[in-house]
Amino acid sequence: MSTETAAAAAAEVAAAPPAGWEEARSRAYAVGLAAALPAVDRPLADADGHTLAEALTTGTDLPAFPTASVDGWAVRGDGPWRVVGRVLAGQSPSPLTDDGTTTEIATGAMVPEGTTAILRIEESTRTADGRVQGTPRPAPEWRNPGEEAYAGEELLPAGTPVDPAVIGLAASCGRDRLRVRRLPRAALLVFGDELLTSGPPGAGRVRDALGPAVPAWLRRYGCQVRPADVIGPVADTLPAHVAAVRGALATADVVCTTGGTMRGPVDHLHPTLAALGADYVVNTVAVRPGFPMLLARLVGDDGRVRFVAGLPGNPQSAIVALVSLVVPLLAGLAGRPMPVLPQAVLAEPIPGRGDYTHLALVRWDRAAGTLHPLRHVGSAMLRGLAGADGFALIRPGTSGEAGARVPVVPLPLTAGERAW
Incomplete structure (x- = not known):
C-alpha cells in the first residue's frame, strides 16, 4: 500500500466515535480470548506465572492413605x-x-x-x-483418604493463574508437569524524535520515561519482554514506522507503541496500521486521561493473530491505555477469566469528566477499604503514578462523591504481586 493510500485509509476511520471504556475493555478481552495462546507442557519449577490450560485433577485420593x-x-x-x-x-x-x-x-x-x-x-x-x-x-x-480430594476430582479449573500455592497443590497430586498457556511475548516501540534515552531533559527534548517503564509493567502483567524487544526512538517517518512495527510483529504476540496515536504531522501509527492491513478492535476510548488510544488486530501469513496496542505519548495516559486495553487483552490471550474490578469507598470527592470515564489515580487503604485521590496527576506526570495503588473509576455522567462505592482498577505493586 502506498503512503498516500495508507494515509487515506487511516483518515476514513478517524471519524468513528470513541468507544465507551467498559465496552472497549470487553472488546479487548474478547479478541484476546478468541486468539488464546497455545497450550504447552511445563515442569512445575517453570510453571509459575503461567495459566492452567486444563483443569487440575488428582489421580489419587488426597491423602492417598490414612x-x-x-x-x-x-x-x-x-x-x-x-x-x-x-x-x-x-x-x-x-x-x-x-x-x-x-x-x-x-x-x-x-x-x-x-x-x-x-x-x-x-x-x-x-x-x-x-x-x-x-x-x-x-x-x-x-x-482419612479422600479427606482433601477424591481421585479424579477437579481441584482447579482451566484459566487459573499458576502461583506457588497451585504448584504445591499440583505436586501433592503427584504431578511433575502442568499443561499451561504459553506466556505472551510483547515488544515496545517508542515513537518520537524529541525523546532522549539518557541524561537530563533540555533544549526542547524530553527524557523518554515509557521505554524503561512499560516493559516492566508488561512483565508484571505476565508478558515476556526481552531487552532486544524494546526499540526506539523510531524515526518520525512512515517507512520507519512500518518497518519497525512489521519487524516487531515477527516475534511478538502484542506490540505496544508509545506516541503517534493522534493525527498530527508526525503521527504515523494509523497510516502504518492501514499499510499493514490491520483491523481496529478499538479506535479511541472515551476515557480521561488516556485519549487517544487504540488496539488493532493483524493476521500474519502464518495465520497467527497478533495485536498492536497504541499507547499515548503522555506517560500517565499511556498507563491508562495499558490497564484499559492491554491488560484485558492479555487475560484473554492467557485464557483467564475477564478481570473483575474490586470496589472501595471514596474518602474524598473525585470529579467526573462529563461524557468520558474518569480513571483517577488513588492510594488504596485496604485496611479501611477507602480510596484517597492523589496530587500530581496530569497526563504528562508520573509523580502521582509512582505513589498510586490504582485508579478509581468514575463512570460517564457521574461525579464521585465522598462515601460513594466505586470500582477500582488496581496496579501491580511488586514483582511478586498479581495484578488482579
Missing part, C-alpha cells in the same frame, strides 16, 4: 498396649492384628491397618513392664 496427624501411638483395642513396632513417614507399616498392641507412629506416617485410635505421645506414659498407657482423644488423630 495419615497420622500427630506423633504418638497407633493402638488397637484397650490398653495398656504392648509395643510391637515403629512406623515413620515414608514407611509401609505392618498391620496391627491383635488387641492390646501398639506401634509408635510419627506425624505424616501411614496408619497401620487395624488401628482403632492414636494416642498422643505427650498424653502417654509407660508401665513398669514397658507397656504404653493413656486415654486417646475421642476424635480420630489421622487424616
Whole structure:
C-alpha cells in the first residue's frame, strides 16, 4: 500500500466515535480470548506465572492413605498396649492384628491397618513392664483418604493463574508437569524524535520515561519482554514506522507503541496500521486521561493473530491505555477469566469528566477499604503514578462523591504481586 493510500485509509476511520471504556475493555478481552495462546507442557519449577490450560485433577485420593496427624501411638483395642513396632513417614507399616498392641507412629506416617485410635505421645506414659498407657482423644488423630480430594476430582479449573500455592497443590497430586498457556511475548516501540534515552531533559527534548517503564509493567502483567524487544526512538517517518512495527510483529504476540496515536504531522501509527492491513478492535476510548488510544488486530501469513496496542505519548495516559486495553487483552490471550474490578469507598470527592470515564489515580487503604485521590496527576506526570495503588473509576455522567462505592482498577505493586 502506498503512503498516500495508507494515509487515506487511516483518515476514513478517524471519524468513528470513541468507544465507551467498559465496552472497549470487553472488546479487548474478547479478541484476546478468541486468539488464546497455545497450550504447552511445563515442569512445575517453570510453571509459575503461567495459566492452567486444563483443569487440575488428582489421580489419587488426597491423602492417598490414612495419615497420622500427630506423633504418638497407633493402638488397637484397650490398653495398656504392648509395643510391637515403629512406623515413620515414608514407611509401609505392618498391620496391627491383635488387641492390646501398639506401634509408635510419627506425624505424616501411614496408619497401620487395624488401628482403632492414636494416642498422643505427650498424653502417654509407660508401665513398669514397658507397656504404653493413656486415654486417646475421642476424635480420630489421622487424616482419612479422600479427606482433601477424591481421585479424579477437579481441584482447579482451566484459566487459573499458576502461583506457588497451585504448584504445591499440583505436586501433592503427584504431578511433575502442568499443561499451561504459553506466556505472551510483547515488544515496545517508542515513537518520537524529541525523546532522549539518557541524561537530563533540555533544549526542547524530553527524557523518554515509557521505554524503561512499560516493559516492566508488561512483565508484571505476565508478558515476556526481552531487552532486544524494546526499540526506539523510531524515526518520525512512515517507512520507519512500518518497518519497525512489521519487524516487531515477527516475534511478538502484542506490540505496544508509545506516541503517534493522534493525527498530527508526525503521527504515523494509523497510516502504518492501514499499510499493514490491520483491523481496529478499538479506535479511541472515551476515557480521561488516556485519549487517544487504540488496539488493532493483524493476521500474519502464518495465520497467527497478533495485536498492536497504541499507547499515548503522555506517560500517565499511556498507563491508562495499558490497564484499559492491554491488560484485558492479555487475560484473554492467557485464557483467564475477564478481570473483575474490586470496589472501595471514596474518602474524598473525585470529579467526573462529563461524557468520558474518569480513571483517577488513588492510594488504596485496604485496611479501611477507602480510596484517597492523589496530587500530581496530569497526563504528562508520573509523580502521582509512582505513589498510586490504582485508579478509581468514575463512570460517564457521574461525579464521585465522598462515601460513594466505586470500582477500582488496581496496579501491580511488586514483582511478586498479581495484578488482579
